[in-house]
Amino acid sequence: MISTPDPIRKYAESADAGNWPSCILVVEDDPNLLNLMSDTLSILGITPTLAKDGKEAIEILKSNVFPLVFTDMNMPYINGMQLIAHIKQHYPGTDVVAMTAYAHNYGLIDVIKAGATDYMTKPFQLEELKAKITKITRDRALLQILQQEITKRHHSEIDLSQQKNTLLDQVQCQKEELVETNTALRIILRQRDIEKNAFAHSLTTRFLKEIAPYLDKLHHSRLHEVQQHYLDIITMNLEDIFTPSTQSRAFKHKPFTEMETKVINLMKQQKSSKDIAAILQVSPGTIRTHRENIRKKLQITNTKKNLYKTIISIL
Incomplete structure (x- = not known):
């Protein structure tokens, strides 16, 4: 019915x-x-x-x-x-x-x-x-x-259409505001990168001009073995501070520990395991363990690839 x-x-x-x-x-x-x-x-x-x-x-x-x-x-x-x-x-x-x-x-x-x-x-x-x-x-x-009823529905449809258009206008305005905000943020971030790079370049330049020459003179002076090891540590740390790109790249691509990073940096200076152990004041066995861990993280374990050449090529 x-x-x-x-x-x-x-x-x-x-x-x-x-x-x-x-x-x-x-x-x-x-x-x-x-x-x-x-x-x-x-x-x-x-x-x-x-x-x-x-x-x-x-x-x-x-x-x-x-x-x-x-x-x-x-x-x-x-x-x-x-x-x-x-x-x-x-x-x-x-x-x-x-x-x-x-x-x-x-x-x-x-x-x-x-x-x-x-x-x-x-x-x-x-x-x-x-x-x-x-x-x-x-x-x-x-x-x-x-x-x-038809008139009422027609008016309701008009109201809904107007509300829809209002919402669409609001969404469009918010979209435009987001686009403007994103553009402004990109400009700010780009400017920060420029300033950051400029600051890093300034520090590196000052290091190379004001500090590196004296370190080089110390390296060529007559130092006994312990003093030479201390100088190597000071040089390595200063390079990490003023030229951090090597360390940053290493940490970005592989999850190396702080000690492993130091070993990598010394290897790039063509230091032997014995020299690295003396500089870092650890045993040669500890350095061998770090080298093996570095090989694992570089995925060259059980291969004939040379660790030094691999480090130079990818880090």
Whole structure:
């Protein structure tokens, strides 16, 4: 069973209760039938406007609004079919019920095609007239509700569309702001890299000009073995401080420990394991262990690759 929405049921019930149009136009060329129709509608509590033919009905319609028109089909001057067509063209909100005593001349399909809402064959009973008015009133109420719902949905769609456009605009603005922020950050980071490199270059230059020459003189002076080892350690540490690119590359590509890095740096100076052990003040066995660990991390264990050449080539 199809349920009826509450607003529509409300209007349908009010129509059944006699909430009919207050004004109805009746068009009939037979005076007796016109008066009978007037009396019948009066019984139902409706005071109709009467027209004796289609020509008079058109004049009345020019100055009055009727939600419902009952019209005879066989009339002089302007017949029912012509009047129905006129009403549908100029007053599309008006419902028309065709009345005729000649059912064989005009059928339901004919009058519906012409634009009528319903059809009645004369003579008809009071209950039939009441049922027609009730049905048309209910249908008009339902149509009104549907139109209101359509309008409401249309407005909702417009609101949703506007909200969507607003959100899209906000997203676009945020996107543009993010792009600007990212651009600014890239510029800042690039400038920091430039400044960092410039600072590192300045330190290296000063080291090479102001410190390295004196270290070189010390290396060529007459130092006993312990002093020479200490000088090598000082030189290595200063190189790590002022020219850290070697250490940075080593740590970037392989996870070497601090001691392994020192061993690598001394090997790059072509120091032997014995010399490295003396400089770092550890045993030769400890240096051998560090060398093996370095070979493992460089993935050259159990190969014939030379450790020194590998270090020079990749670190």
